[in-house]
Amino acid sequence: MSDVIVIGGGLAGLAASVALAQAGVKVTLLESRPRLGGRASSFEDAATGELIDNCQHVAMGCCTNFRHFCRVTGLAPYFRDEEQLTFVGPPDPSGRQPPKFCRFAATPILGAPFHLGHALWGLDYLSFRDKFAIARGLFSLWKARPLTSDLTSFAEWLGRQRQPASAIEYFWNVVLVSALSESLDRISLAYGRKVFVDGFLTNREGWKVSLPTVPLDELYSGTLAQWLAAHDVEVRLKTGVERLVMDEGAISAVELRNGERLAARQFVLAVTQQRALALLPESIRTLPQHAVIERLETAPIASVHLWFDRPITLLPHAVLVGRLSQWVFNRSRGEGRGARGESALPVSPHPSYYQVVIxxxxxxxxxxxxxxxxxxxxxxxxxxxxAADAELRHSRVIIEHHAVFSPLPGSEDLRPAQQSPIENLQLAGDWTQTGWPATMEGAVRSGFLAAENVLTKIGRPAKWLQPDLP
Ligand SMILES: Cc1cc2nc3c(=O)[nH]c(=O)nc-3n(C[C@H](O)[C@H](O)[C@H](O)COP(=O)(O)OP(=O)(O)OC[C@H]3O[C@@H](n4cnc5c(N)ncnc54)[C@H](O)[C@@H]3O)c2cc1C
Structure with missing residues (x-):
């Protein structure tokens, strides 16, 4: 019998398993799909035979727990930190002027929060008035006390700050929609503030974008699965849990979809909020703090995968302002860097493969x-x-309808703690209480917090949650 059963092989369940296994705890990880990684995973495109990510996943320098997780498990060398971004200004309404390409990078000599001041100034498609208003808004967010739960939307706050419409459309909207996948009226001030303060203002490293250089499946079903095997974690794929079995006020076992029962002392339920509600015992599901989980709304993210017959840009990625397309990532051969820094790592074997994220x-x-x-x-x-003559050879649109929970005003109060009312059951997932929006960082934090609770209960306390950047 395992000490702990972890249900769900997304980043939350993986982080919990890693933390527990490092402490020598015997873990069984149950995942219903044939691969690990959950929402951060890849699949085989039937037309090209390539392993493609369901969507480009981006981490930032401020994701201290995700980065720690990658360091511990040997995944860190498969990420590349970007020292600069490119913002492509909105299309000229008359169609006569080409769009403005603006380099966005930290100034070497200036410390936080001023390190990106010059980069903001360099966004040439914004007017002087816009830039001044944005700087004023950022300062106001910076000096506001951290807000944990609030009922104000970011759109309301922008109105109160008298931000010009063009600054809202071409700056605030661009950053927040891609970070939180919601419109500004559906983002709480607390979550919006967190993106700007943690990502852009607190530390020089916070804003840096970190990109995997191999398909996500290679990270999680490859390198990480090997780490888990080496640390004695039993991973069972294609193993869906049907229900949690309660016995005298505690969980005694999980019942699998094939009827098999697996017993353990402790359980970590690391599935999405919708699945968790379905799996939780009736007596727990109906408690006020859990019944409200149902009210957590979700937002969709789409990725458009394009294979051209030739390169259309040599930039590794770009932020596209004022268009349907929000980010473009060049996933072609040569854009990656391997574990030991070698170039031409085939993220895709196809020379001109791009992902556009919406x-x-x-x-x-x-x-x-x-x-x-x-x-x-x-x-x-x-x-x-x-690239006007470039011929589109193949395309795929993938819409994840429930990609992330919507960071609506008041949504923080709907997120449960990792410790459930059942003593030997932890909840984990990006939707549980982490203080972070739905991200890989939030998922890893939840897994670490759940593991810390388990380790304390079994008398092997250990600290896993990493501090924020100073
Ligand atoms: C399109 C898209 C783009 C994204 N982009 C980014 C990004 O750029 N940066 C970022 O930080 N985050 C991004 N995210 C969010 C990020 O992917 C998630 O926050 C994170 O992966 C959630 O991890 P999780 O472990 O909480 O949940 P999940 O990944 O959903 O894991 C839950 C797991 O539980 C399994 N499961 C469910 N039911 C059962 C059952 N009954 N028995 C056994 N197993 C079960 C599922 O198969 C799944 O593997 C994106 C998400 C999507 C969908």
Missing amino acids: SNAREMSERPQSDVVAEVVAELKAIWPW
């Missing part, structure tokens, strides 16, 4: 995919006219 993609669900592809391709060709 967060808050509600509107896209109702559109034919061919329409979406046509609009995205037209946008890319308008930005890089020299």
